[in-house]
Amino acid sequence: MLTDRQLLILQVIIDDFIHSAQPVGSRAISKMQKVTFSSATIRNEMADLEEMGFIEKTHSSSGRVPSEKGYRFYVDHLLSPLKLSNQEMNIIHEAFKDRMLEYERVVQKSAGILSDLTNYTSIILGPEIFETKLKQLQIVPLNDQSAVAILVTNTGHVEHRAFNVPAEIDASDLGKMVNILNEKLSGVPLVQLHEKLYLEVSELLRKHTRDYENAFEYLRAALLDEQPAKLYVGGKTNILMQPEFKDLDKVRSLYGMIEKENEIAHLLRSDQSGLNVKIGHENQFDAMQNCTLITATYRLGEDQMGTIALLGPTRMEYNRVISLMNVLSQEMTETFQSWYQSE
Amino acid sequence: MLTDRQLLILQVIIDDFIHSAQPVGSRAISKMQKVTFSSATIRNEMADLEEMGFIEKTHSSSGRVPSEKGYRFYVDHLLSPLKLSNQEMNIIHEAFKDRMLEYERVVQKSAGILSDLTNYTSIILGPEIFETKLKQLQIVPLNDQSAVAILVTNTGHVEHRAFNVPAEIDASDLGKMVNILNEKLSGVPLVQLHEKLYLEVSELLRKHTRDYENAFEYLRAALLDEQPAKLYVGGKTNILMQPEFKDLDKVRSLYGMIEKENEIAHLLRSDQSGLNVKIGHENQFDAMQNCTLITATYRLGEDQMGTIALLGPTRMEYNRVISLMNVLSQEMTETFQSWYQSE
DNA sequence: ATTTAGCACTCGCTTTAAATGAGTGCTAAC
DNA sequence: GTTAGCACTCATTTAAAGCGAGTGCTAAAT
Numbered sequence: 001m002l003t004d005r006q007l008l009i010l011q012v013i014i015d016d017f018i019h020s021a022q023p024v025g026s027r028a029i030s031k032m033q034k035v036t037f038s039s040a041t042i043r044n045e046m047a048d049l050e051e052m053g054f055i056e057k058t059h060s061s062s063g064r065v066p067s068e069k070g071y072r073f074y075v076d077h078l079l080s081p082l083k084l085s086n087q088e089m090n091i092i093h094e095a096f097k098d099r100m101l102e103y104e105r106v107v108q109k110s111a112g113i114l115s116d117l118t119n120y121t122s123i124i125l126g127p128e129i130f131e132t133k134l135k136q137l138q139i140v141p142l143n144d145q146s147a148v149a150i151l152v153t154n155t156g157h158v159e160h161r162a163f164n165v166p167a168e169i170d171a172s173d174l175g176k177m178v179n180i181l182n183e184k185l186s187g188v189p190l191v192q193l194h195e196k197l198y199l200e201v202s203e204l205l206r207k208h209t210r211d212y213e214n215a216f217e218y219l220r221a222a223l224l225d226e227q228p229a230k231l232y233v234g235g236k237t238n239i240l241m242q243p244e245f246k247d248l249d250k251v252r253s254l255y256g257m258i259e260k261e262n263e264i265a266h267l268l269r270s271d272q273s274g275l276n277v278k279i280g281h282e283n284q285f286d287a288m289q290n291c292t293l294i295t296a297t298y299r300l301g302e303d304q305m306g307t308i309a310l311l312g313p314t315r316m317e318y319n320r321v322i323s324l325m326n327v328l329s330q331e332m333t334e335t336f337q338s339w340y341q342s343e
Numbered sequence: 344m345l346t347d348r349q350l351l352i353l354q355v356i357i358d359d360f361i362h363s364a365q366p367v368g369s370r371a372i373s374k375m376q377k378v379t380f381s382s383a384t385i386r387n388e389m390a391d392l393e394e395m396g397f398i399e400k401t402h403s404s405s406g407r408v409p410s411e412k413g414y415r416f417y418v419d420h421l422l423s424p425l426k427l428s429n430q431e432m433n434i435i436h437e438a439f440k441d442r443m444l445e446y447e448r449v450v451q452k453s454a455g456i457l458s459d460l461t462n463y464t465s466i467i468l469g470p471e472i473f474e475t476k477l478k479q480l481q482i483v484p485l486n487d488q489s490a491v492a493i494l495v496t497n498t499g500h501v502e503h504r505a506f507n508v509p510a511e512i513d514a515s516d517l518g519k520m521v522n523i524l525n526e527k528l529s530g531v532p533l534v535q536l537h538e539k540l541y542l543e544v545s546e547l548l549r550k551h552t553r554d555y556e557n558a559f560e561y562l563r564a565a566l567l568d569e570q571p572a573k574l575y576v577g578g579k580t581n582i583l584m585q586p587e588f589k590d591l592d593k594v595r596s597l598y599g600m601i602e603k604e605n606e607i608a609h610l611l612r613s614d615q616s617g618l619n620v621k622i623g624h625e626n627q628f629d630a631m632q633n634c635t636l637i638t639a640t641y642r643l644g645e646d647q648m649g650t651i652a653l654l655g656p657t658r659m660e661y662n663r664v665i666s667l668m669n670v671l672s673q674e675m676t677e678t679f680q681s682w683y684q685s686e
Numbered sequence: 687a688t689t690t691a692g693c694a695c696t697c698g699c700t701t702t703a704a705a706t707g708a709g710t711g712c713t714a715a716c
Numbered sequence: 717g718t719t720a721g722c723a724c725t726c727a728t729t730t731a732a733a734g735c736g737a738g739t740g741c742t743a744a745a746t
Binding site for chain 3: 023025026027039040043044046047057060061062063
């Protein structure tokens with residue numbers, strides 16, 4: 001389809017534009033060492049490339065700029081994965097060296113690394129907690145009106161929720177309930193907790209507690225109301241550094257979109273595992289039309305999965321960024337894996 | 344010092360400028376109903392006000408703009424506290440109606456309200472947790488390598504930390520320790536925990552646990568390493584809406600400064616209780632030279648205190664904002680108070 | 687002694703026009 | 717097929733002109 005020379009020219013245009021953010025002209029290309037032919041030749045080739053939709057002009061007499069199709073082709077066929085520099089590798093390894101034992105910490109740190117090393121904005125979706133298993137329930141009474149319910153999962157994740165204890169409910173009843181619940185529900189994946197609670201445990205509870213209905217309901221509400229998806233965003237301000245966002249309106253709409261955590265979470269969750277690159281209009285949101293979103297998945301344990309994502313302009317340093325995300329998701333997965341080696 | 348007429352003119356200039364963000368000219372002032380004298384008179388008065396430093400020109404033939412000294416005078420002497428609208432009161436009461444039982448939730452919600460209702464950026468410093476008292480300690484083993492330490496305070500606040508359990512330490516030892524610790528340390532303010540741990544409890548622990556040194560150290564590290572100050576920021580993007588921040592460099596430097604959480608926390612903590620207004624250069628940070636920071640304190644229990652702050656341009660709707668912050672800090676304090684009514 | 691009308695002047699902002707220059711497409715020669 | 721040459725395009729820069737909101741000052745009116 002494309003001649004070698006066309007491939008070379010396309011590659012050069014994209015590489016150059018990614019770093020300069022300026023339209024690339026034929027003369028500039030002809031001056032490069034690896035290019036042996038004249039600017040006129042290049043102009044002809046560029047006309048062809050434009051006709052095929054890989055590059056565009058910003059106005060009738062401007063240099064060329066990659067189109068989304070161009071980027072897509074570049075990512076799919078032209079990309080030479082860049083080895084990360086020693087310095088970058090050091091930063092990553094250093095960060096993962098001190099054993100972190102909570103996924104929040106790992107995820108947060110990873111988001112920081114990702115945005116710092118790329119100058120783009122990182123978004124990390126925490127692992128789905130529902131696949132994790134219940135390790136222990138605990139209720140700590142605070143006074144005669146309120147108590148804290150604490151739920152610990154096998155991954156060391158802790159959820160807690162304070163709740164009101166109505167006067168009718170006795171503290172000892174709560175204690176009994178917790179004992180029963182721990183006995184019956186320990187090891188149950190959180191996603192099944194609801195179901196199991198109703199089917200198997202509620203009968204048992206009824207027998208042992210006086211004011212069963214009430215206590216049960218409070219406990220259920222305290223522990224099982226769905227938690228909103230947790231999103232960790234790093235380097236939001238990096239967006240301001242990108243020349244494509246010198247227009248404040250664009251910044252505003254993009255920030256607006258990042259704040260819709262639920263939609264973002266849904267978006268990230270829907271991507272398949274492995275590395276995905278969505279360029280410009282391949283993204284469903286209007287505010288992301290000039291953006292590329294790269295997602296990669298990491299694993300925590302067997303089935304549980306989370307997603308790390310990087311949001312930047314379509315003019316993105318694809319080769320570096322992709323390597324980086326591969327390394328990072330790998331590193332995260334390994335860290336998590338190490339927690340379970342001998343469970 | 345200032346004549347009534349000068350006071351009126353100053354007030355009118357500031358009021359107008361706060362809403363229009365445009366320099367105010369003598370003609371515009373003379374057209375107002377409450378102003379009965381001519382534009383020429385106003386020009387003379389304005390010349391005097393300028394000489395005294397309350398107002399400034401942006402260039403030799405522009406209208407007048409309040410100076411920082413002008414704002415200061417306005418806040419100290421001219422301000423007529425605005426009653427909040429019903430709608431605003433509704434929003435606040437609605438938000439505080441559903442009983443929230445964790446201070447995080449209260450604080451987070453308050454930050455949201457504050458920024459939404461003002462279109463400025465809210466920053467809330469969580470209460471100092473060290474004044475709270477230990478309610479219960481808990482250790483939940485995850486596997487033979489790690490466990491989660493959980494600390495519950497009398498305010499229902501939960502801190503947790505996963506940690507590695509070296510092979511030498513027996514699970515039962517940990518259990519024993521926890522029992523001892525709960526017995527001895529329950530009710531102790533967190534700030535004294537460290538001290539008490541060493542002075543009173545360590546001896547006791549030594550007797551009961553085999554590998555005392557190790558276990559103790561791990562537990563201590565897991566529970567008592569200082570937590571960084573928790574800052575809740577709302578409406579960061581509101582900054583982008585303010586005309587004084589149409590220059591991206593200013594936005595960048597301000598965002599940069601907000602991200603220095605420790606410095607901000609220190610700044611907020613250092614303010615005295617009650618309501619404080621810091622205008623422009625009264626703030627120590629360069630990035631805040633065009634900004635006003637208003638802080639107000641709230642209480643959680645007896646001594647514990649937190650700070651709510653609002654960051655906006657010096658051209659701030661002082662009357663509305665100050666009322667709002669008073670109401671909000673009051674509301675927060677009441678909410679927290681209600682938790683202790685019958686402890 | 688104040689207040690005000692009148693007027694010249696200032697200066698940022700907007701519009702218009704011209705100059706610049708990077709880059710293209712096309713043609714004709716190599 | 718490749719390239720030199722040239723006319724052409726158009727965003728950007730520069731300069732000049734006009735506009736208008738607003739001031740300060742003066743002299744007359746109250």
